[in-house]
Amino acid sequence: MGTIALRTSSFPVAQPLLRRGLCLWTFPSTRRKALPGEEPRIKGRTRQVQREDWPIVLLDAHPGYITWDQFLHNQQVLDDNRTWRPEEHRGAVREGSSLLQGIVLCGVCGRRMNVRYLFDGNVPSYECRQAHAQIAEKTCQTMRGDGIDQAVAACFLEAIQPAHLAVSLTTLDQLQARAKQIDRQWQLRLERAQYEADLARRRYVAIDPENRLVARSLEREWNEKLTEVERLQREYATLPKPPALLITPRERERILALAHDIPTVWHAPTTTHAERKQLVRYLIKDVTLTKQEKDIEVRIRWQTEALTIVTVPRPKLSADVRRTDSLVVDRVRDLSPTHTATQIADLLKEARIASWIRREFHCEQGRLDTRSL
Numbered sequence: 001m002g003t004i005a006l007r008t009s010s011f012p013v014a015q016p017l018l019r020r021g022l023c024l025w026t027f028p029s030t031r032r033k034a035l036p037g038e039e040p041r042i043k044g045r046t047r048q049v050q051r052e053d054w055p056i057v058l059l060d061a062h063p064g065y066i067t068w069d070q071f072l073h074n075q076q077v078l079d080d081n082r083t084w085r086p087e088e089h090r091g092a093v094r095e096g097s098s099l100l101q102g103i104v105l106c107g108v109c110g111r112r113m114n115v116r117y118l119f120d121g122n123v124p125s126y127e128c129r130q131a132h133a134q135i136a137e138k139t140c141q142t143m144r145g146d147g148i149d150q151a152v153a154a155c156f157l158e159a160i161q162p163a164h165l166a167v168s169l170t171t172l173d174q175l176q177a178r179a180k181q182i183d184r185q186w187q188l189r190l191e192r193a194q195y196e197a198d199l200a201r202r203r204y205v206a207i208d209p210e211n212r213l214v215a216r217s218l219e220r221e222w223n224e225k226l227t228e229v230e231r232l233q234r235e236y237a238t239l240p241k242p243p244a245l246l247i248t249p250r251e252r253e254r255i256l257a258l259a260h261d262i263p264t265v266w267h268a269p270t271t272t273h274a275e276r277k278q279l280v281r282y283l284i285k286d287v288t289l290t291k292q293e294k295d296i297e298v299r300i301r302w303q304t305e306a307l308t309i310v311t312v313p314r315p316k317l318s319a320d321v322r323r324t325d326s327l328v329v330d331r332v333r334d335l336s337p338t339h340t341a342t343q344i345a346d347l348l349k350e351a352r353i354a355s356w357i358r359r360e361f362h363c364e365q366g367r368l369d370t371r372s373l
Contacts, residue, residue: 013123018074051075056230057237093277099149100287101277107290107297108140115145120170124149126289136210141291144315148298151312152287153266155300186236193232197225278300328353 059068066074081092090102097113106113106128116125124145131137200222207215232355265271266279288299291314331353335344 009128018078020316032146052238055234055237059236087356091282093272093281095272097122097125097273098126099273099277099280100126100145103281103284104288105286105288106140107180107288107299111140113141113289118144141289141290143289143296146314147312148287148289149311152280152284152300153276155310156283157266159283159302163239186239190229190232190236192224195231197222197229200225237326305346 005370007218012359043098077163080090092102092160094101096115096117100114101124102112104113104115104126105111109128109131111128111130114130114192116127117123118125125142126145126148128140139347151238200218204215204218204222209215262279266276283302285303285305288301290297290299295313299311300310303306328348331348332344335347339347
């Protein structure tokens, strides 16, 4: 009798298991079909059939390792994490300091924005260069991202406060009621279709076999009703089932208790950038940035489709950062006719006025150091 050897899994082994769901006991009738116009033969060209177009799906035919809903969730995660066509997918969280990596959209063209890092690699910058890279158009927007990340983080931490969480839990109860209502509508449609199919069957059974013309008509009607029942059952089976939103009182207390723990975890030095990004993605679906004349409009779309709009001041230009405040320059000009350079420097020191580089004013060779200005 052979022995079982446990080895580290590899991509060629794990990818088919996750994609094809071999750990499920769910059988689709076919995953591939012949191309249009292809003649039937033993080996011909085929194409993959989308999961929504599978003609027949038998769910839970046997006990499986995971449920059908878990399989669909895994497929969604794999689809979001892929790097092919990054403009269409968020991608997996990375180790960089950019909080909005993968979920930031351009408010001008709607494309997904890229992340670039400035200075020593700790200051993120968001830029929309998809049009520039693909069709040689100009870059839509480029903006520094540290202030934007701080504003989004503040909104995230505010949203998980106990008062806001209580409102969110009430919203979840409403979503649960809506999901039940939609499921009830589907059940009524299925019951109606099944009733019409049973009615057509009774009509066909009750007809006199000698009346072949009427019998063929009733048989065709019965087949049409059965086809409609199968179609509705197939659509209902392939619909993504909503997650369990019903929260027990004990779970509600635990969620409210987390509101006091998450800010501590967020600010902890041991929390990595990737972990903060993952926390943000649990609540935020995407963030749209629009650069305006004096500020940046930040539109935060939450997982519940609610929208929060905040504005962030645009960072100063490099020349403005290196320019001493105009009030200080006017003060020096007012004092220069009646005071020496040494006296002006001493008066500015007493008033605790510094230059743009946070350096005190001083006098060199009888003149006020203009480099301080």
